[in-house]
Amino acid sequence: MVSFKGAQFPRDVILHAVFFYVRYAVSYRDLEEILAERGVRVDHATLNRWVVKYASALAAVAQRRKARTAPSWRLDETYVKVRGDWCYLYRAVDLHGQTLDFMLSEHRDETAVLRFLAKMISSNGLPRACAIDKSGANTAGLKGMNAALAKAGSDRKIRVYRSKYLNNIVEQDHRGIKRRIRPMMGFKSLRSATATLDGIETAHMIRKGQLGSGCPFAAYASLAA
Template sequence: MFQGRFRCSVSKICHFSKDVVLFAVFFYVRYGVSYRDLEEIMEERGVNVDHATLNRWVVRYSPAIAAKAKARKRPVCSSWRMDETYVKVRDKWVYLYRAVDKHGDTVDFMLCETRDEAAATAFFNKSFGNNGLPEKVVIDKSGANLAGLTNINIALLVLGFWWSFIDILQVKYLNNIVEQDHRFIKKLARPMMGFKAFHSASATLDGIETAHMISKGQLNQTGVPAYRQFMELAG
């Protein structure tokens, strides 16, 4: 299983095979263990790698794998549910903006240090750029999220695309789908004992979200083990 070498940087080649690296990254983002626990798990498989190296692998490779997953996932429907949750980075709360469609498929996600109109607008711009414009977005009573969507509608009006206006619904109970989906992400992040830096938190959450999309079947690879789907995204 563990064969070949995996390029870790422009100047270095890992002393571990590609399969070893990807197995470690996948196991961490899928099962929410600590790096110390993962170090022990890898040792039991005959691979001696320290927890600091495992952290570098996750931070380095998760964002690129997530980008490929977003590009390959099946199209989402035109009715979305959007909300934000929070994670702790160096004793400070930061915000994970997330959207799913009405069937629960992941639309997009973005970690942000603020929870305001600018952050909400940036998230919607990113999500629409990756997935196209939805017909409807359900949000909670957040004024910032409402302002963000309103900014998008104003921009559509200015550009002359008034027929593409997004229907905005502020109905809390309709957002149960995305709120339930948050639980999976937070369940995995909790054993990780908090993040030490924003960039590592963002990269790790990229990996967690990717594993979650795979578990929901969004890559349309029925019968292919989740680990293999994750590995294929690495090329």
């Protein structure tokens, strides 16, 4: 359960504001005006604090509650500008296009890939296979994970496919995320970027039906229960 203790606004107002921001192409100032038209007076800086405070917590619940995913994965990364520098948004979907997990990193190397793989395995289990492009970091990370599994005494191994064709599904899936990020013109801090992307990815999962059918906002609000 996500705690709203100490908040000066009702929980539903906060959840509506956070969901509206991560789901639709609006700025904080746009959202401030939209809420004011509905009788809710809240500063755009407060809206930013709500996203930073609650979006990641709600995303963590979404990971635990999402529908079961397939053991065949597609792994790739895209670029996000933070403090004027490019960072790497690692993303993975299964063979049906369902979101597995995501992680923002300042680095694109074996260590980052291993950290992302460990995060995915903890929430989705060990995959049977993983398709990647020709990225050397992704290749090294998967080799490192297989070596770690062998060292731990596991007889299981992740089969690795380096295929642009197989990876098209995750590259196409990037578009939904990039479409929402583009109007933001970059992020001012890694913390803010991580929280906002957590929210955007969660809203994207809801669109795919990974958290049930019905009203999208109802699905998002249920994460706080």
